Amino acid sequence: MNPTSTANPTDHGGEAAAEPHVRIFDTTLRDGEQAPGFSMDRRAKLRMAQTLEALGVDVLEAGFPQASPDDFAAVAEIAGTLTTSTACGLARCVPGDIETTARALEKARRARIHLFLSTSPLHREHKLNMSKQQVLDTAVASIERAVQLCDEVEFSAEDATRTEREFLAEVFGAAAAAGATTLNAPDTVGYATPMEIAELFAYLRANVRGADRLVFSSHCHDDLGLAVANSLAAIGAGARQVECTVNGIGERAGNAALEEIVMALKVRGAYYGADTRIDTRRLVPASRLLAQVTGQPVPRNKAIVGENAFAHESGIHQHGMLKHRGTYEIMRPEDVGMAETRLVLGKHSGRHALRQRLAALGHAVDEAAMDALFARFKALADRKREVTDEDLEALALGQDPDA
Ligand code: KIV
Numbered sequence: 159m160n161p162t163s164t165a166n167p168t169d170h171g172g173e174a175a176a177e178p179h180v181r182i183f184d185t186t187l188r189d190g191e192q193a194p195g196f197s198m199d200r201r202a203k204l205r206m207a208q209t210l211e212a213l214g215v216d217v218l219e220a221g222f223p224q225a226s227p228d229d230f231a232a233v234a235e236i237a238g239t240l241t242t243s244t245a246c247g248l249a250r251c252v253p254g255d256i257e258t259t260a261r262a263l264e265k266a267r268r269a270r271i272h273l274f275l276s277t278s279p280l281h282r283e284h285k286l287n288m289s290k291q292q293v294l295d296t297a298v299a300s301i302e303r304a305v306q307l308c309d310e311v312e313f314s315a316e317d318a319t320r321t322e323r324e325f326l327a328e329v330f331g332a333a334a335a336a337g338a339t340t341l342n343a344p345d346t347v348g349y350a351t352p353m354e355i356a357e358l359f360a361y362l363r364a365n366v367r368g369a370d371r372l373v374f375s376s377h378c379h380d381d382l383g384l385a386v387a388n389s390l391a392a393i394g395a396g397a398r399q400v401e402c403t404v405n406g407i408g409e410r411a412g413n414a415a416l417e418e419i420v421m422a423l424k425v426r427g428a429y430y431g432a433d434t435r436i437d438t439r440r441l442v443p444a445s446r447l448l449a450q451v452t453g454q455p456v457p458r459n460k461a462i463v464g465e466n467a468f469a470h471e472s473g474i475h476q477h478g479m480l481k482h483r484g485t486y487e488i489m490r491p492e493d494v495g496m497a498e499t500r501l502v503l504g505k506h507s508g509r510h511a512l513r514q515r516l517a518a519l520g521h522a523v524d525e526a527a528m529d530a531l532f533a534r535f536k537a538l539a540d541r542k543r544e545v546t547d548e549d550l551e552a553l554a555l556g557q558d559p560d561a
């Protein structure tokens with residue numbers, strides 16, 4: 159914690175749930191990095207942290223300091239460099255974790271300790287071997303200690319969506335009374351559906367003591383492919399923080415994808431009455447940097463940032479796009495940092511797109527020549543997945559592109 163910090167500690171108060179601003183809590187460097195195949199060294203983490211801050215994330219969870227000396231060092235280094243995002247470290251509800259995390263965050267302009275403890279019956283019985291009362295007491299004692307060591311405390315009820323909701327509301331009420339200002343209800347195993355999530359957040363907002371002064375947060379995993387839909391359902395029901403990762407990386411099937419939530423709120427903001435402060439033009443560069451530092455490519459068909467997100471091959475779609483881009487695109491590539499819409503020439507493409515691409519390459523083909531050229535193009539496209547500009551040049555000059 160930086161004692162000279164001027165940020166308003168009551169920033170999370172007031173009508174938090176009714177305000178339009180949804181906080182983006184990025185956990186790419188913690189929950190994302192925990193997934194097999196996605197670990198990053200310290201240099202890579204620092205580069206990603208700088209990119210995430212430039213993107214405009216409100217809270218940056220830099221790691222789990224107690225996990226290893228390297229994680230501690232990475233969190234400490236990142237915390238010392240952030241100038242706008244709140245630096246956050248994860249800690250279990252045990253004294254050692256809390257002290258270690260506070261030390262890792264010492265140089266942060268604004269520091270958040272993120273405490274978590276399971277609340278579901280399954281976890282209480284089989285993982286923690288704790289009664290409800292023990293869970294409650296442990297959470298409260300840990301929060302009371304953590305608030306003395308940082309600027310703000312978030313409490314996560316792990317496996318919240320499989321917890322008795324009356325007990326969840328009771329734990330959250332006690333957590334808030336102990337000083338937590340953000341209450342996170344994770345769908346830890348990606349089990350919930352959007353309607354259940356909406357009902358849960360509405361219930362929590364109505365039943366947690368002091369709810370108006372709190373920020374409710376969602377943290378959804380993608381085991382059933384519902385993480386983004388569930389996060390949006392939570393926002394619709396009043397959550398004002400979402401926890402997410404770039405490219406949706408994370409445990410098992412991953413976490414909710416940051417870029418998808420952000421663009422859903424940008425494109426459908428009027429429906430949700432909410433938006434984020436993310437600079438959306440930096441989404442594709444952030445996605446590509448993550449792919450580069452982890453060595454894990456982004457699938458072509460990935461929403462928002464995949465190579466195909468603004469690419470069209472079928473003749474019908476290309477024809478529509480040439481008349482009005484709104485026919486088959488709901489956002490502009492430049493708004494997410496993608497260079498341009500691509501009309502990919504392949505076996506599904508039509509004459510309009512072929513003629514337009516040839517013209518762009520400087521070949522005006524008259525109607526008589528077009529029939530023969532189009533037939534040669536289709537024959538080539540049947541042999542190749544994608545017909546390149548070099549292939550087109552050869553076709554236009556009457557040469558054999560395969561030669
Ligand atoms: O999925 C989960 O429950 C978590 C918590 C630590 C917030 O990642």
Ligand code: ZN
Pocket residue numbers: 189344346377379409
């Ligand atoms: Zn998680």
